[in-house]
Amino acid sequence: MSAAAIRFEDVTLGYGRRPAVHHLRGTIPAGSLTAIVGPNGAGKSTLLKAVAGALPPLEGRIEVAGGRAKRLAYLPQAAEIDRSFPVSVFDLVAMGLWGKVGLFGGIGRRQQASIEEAIAAVGLTGFERRPIGTLSGGQMQRALFARLLLQDASLILLDEPFTAIDAKTTADLLDLVRRWHAEERTVVAVLHDLDVVKRIFPRTLLIAREPVAWGETGAVLSAENLLRARRMVEAHDPHAAACAR
Amino acid sequence: MTLDLLSPFTEFAFMRRALVGVIAIALGGGPVGVFLMLRRMSLTGDAMAHAILPGAALGYLVAGLSLPAMTVGGLVAGVIVALLAGLVARVTALKEDASLAAFYLLSLALGVTIVSLRGSNVDLLHVLFGTVLALDDAALVLLAGIATLTLVTLALAYRPLVLDCVDPVFLRSVSGAGTPAHLIFLGLVVLNLVGGFQALGTLLAVGLMMLPAAAARFWSAEITAMIVIATGIGIVSGIAGLLLSFHAELPAGPAIILTAGGVYLVSLVVGREGGLLWLARPRKHLEA
Structure with missing residues (x-):
């Protein structure tokens, strides 16, 4: 082993x-x-x-x-996220870059592309500018998986x-889990x-x-x-x- | 006509000083207020404003109406109450809001008592409602310095502050910056209240923080825009309030806060983001 x-x-x-x-x-x-x-x-x-x-x-x-x-990337059960806080899906996903950009690092064109890529990978393209408070439970979970993708852990x-996630979303997110497994x-x-x-x-x-x-x-x-x-x-x-x- | 309206600022030095003072207060207080609101600490700001009173009053007892003495006293008292309230909440079964309420009530009573020991009722009124029309050079430098320090610090601590509001568990899993950012923010709150205290007094110091922030919530669903709008509302309320007080012969501090309150009420009714009018007006739902 x-x-x-x-x-x-x-x-x-x-x-x-x-x-x-x-x-x-x-x-x-x-x-x-x-x-x-x-x-x-x-x-x-x-x-x-x-x-x-x-x-x-x-x-x-x-x-x-x-x-x-x-x-290490950790997605807690029923994440303690303040859904009423005025940030967009894009900003929420961008948090996954913390390990790379930290407190002061800039988010340039390359990072922006990687954020958009992660959002596309979870099927949320078009939702970038939506406030997180408008997402359904499944969409929120997709956004959190996009953030996990960016954490690159x-x-x-x-x-x-x-x-509490429907079958289609579960299947999509399980594909990501399989992908992580394939990436060792x-x-x-x-x-x-x-x-x-x-x-x-x-x-x-x-x-x-x-x-x-x-x-x-x-x-x-x-x-x-x-x-x-x-x-x-x-x-x-x-x-x-x-x-x- | 416009010239007539604005003439108090061109004619009287004390009005120009008051103008500079309230703009400085609004520049620092706007962003701090938005963060207080988004962190659900709106009433904490109010409580802290009362908490600085005994310190400022002690400074007054020792040195009279002296700016440095009252400022240092206020800062020390504010920080002590913030720390004590946080400590009691963590160590005992009392929640933070209850423990803060206990400490600030104690502080307010203590402060008023100390002021009355030496001062007249006029002094007490100054302490409670400020002296925005009597700001000297030192006070203006203090207010400008506080505004500058606040904006620079917020810019530096912006990311962890926002993250700590949105998803504290996530922030803790990637970084230890959450707690220091929170403490620095509390420091900024106390600092801005001490500044506001000079001009608006202990009871209204929090007014140019919370009213613009609450009003801005009805105009934007995006934090950056909210901060800009809140700061703008603060500045406009300051200018309009000063003019109102001059032309209508009203006390300046309350006039400023009343103006900000008026902006809040208007926003509450007509604001694009969930104002009452928009809620009440039945509109056909969209297709998607």
Whole structure:
């Protein structure tokens, strides 16, 4: 197997002292396309947040190969975007260039072309001047994918990117995910649609606070594993003692 | 006729000084106001304006109606209240708006008390409503300096400021510039309020920030245009307000803010971007 893009060293994540992800060990290989699957409350979003560096682990370490800066792109679930803010689709997508132009760098003709290209790649040509407040949910998600394209990251984290998105948009955006995979970028996506996972994602991490199964998708998504995951997440003990592991 | 209308500026030096002062205030206050509005901090500006009062009042207690003493005092008090309110909001269960409200009410009461300890009611009126018709050289230099510093700083911090409003999570994932940009912006707010305080007083200092910004929202859906429009409205309100106060013999500060308020009300009704008239007028929907 190729080098690790992300290495989890006995990672426990959580809020307060309650673990949302418990003692996770393992690696995500560079260039792999991995789905994270599990019931609600299984710690999937928490895990991505921690990989993105937005949540320090309670214990253990998460190692991102090459560091996070400029290499990592993260699309959170229901992005906390102020849709009423007066900026255009073009400006929103242009934010993806931050890693290249930073605080003061100019956006010249070349950058402008790359922004337009990204907008075209997600099928939003003609929407450049529209205020972001006028976009539908699916169009907004397309714009955010265009921004991801511009970030040109080698590690891309997607948290439920297709929730409440129609089939056509999902298919278009999945094409981009395939393209990233073909370009040997590492993609990790939290997903609920197991059909999509089986069709497109070669590797899967099934998690229910504890990792249930991890590896080749077909083997991980067995009926037995899925049932086990559902049972595990239901265990919540208000009087839990300190973890001895 | 036009000459007659504008003659106060050609005839009286104090009117020319007031003119320069309000233009400087509008130049800095316009953009700061737009950002306050877009960051949903419109009332924060108001609260901060009251928060600078005890500092300015202490300066007054020590040195009388002295510009440097009141300016430094106001700056210190404003920064302290901003930091304390932010700290309480982060450490305790109290939200930022409640904690800010508590501190500014305390500040306002404290400030008025301090002024009354030494001053007369006239002084109190000056502190509360400003002395735009009595700006001396030092005050004008201060106002111009604040406007310059504000515009340069905003130009430099523009990207992270906008990004921090639109998508803070994204900004945090690509850069650590969000928090410093926010703190610098808060500093600019305090600075502009201290400047406005000299001319318009603690109660109205925020007027040339928020009213033009709120009015501009009804004329554009694009942030750059909004800033330009807000600044323009501020300048026009300043000039018109001064003339109104001169010809109608009204107090100058309130006349300026009333004019800005008038522009806001007109915009609210006829503004192209969601003004009431446009909302009320039934128009056939488009094909696409």
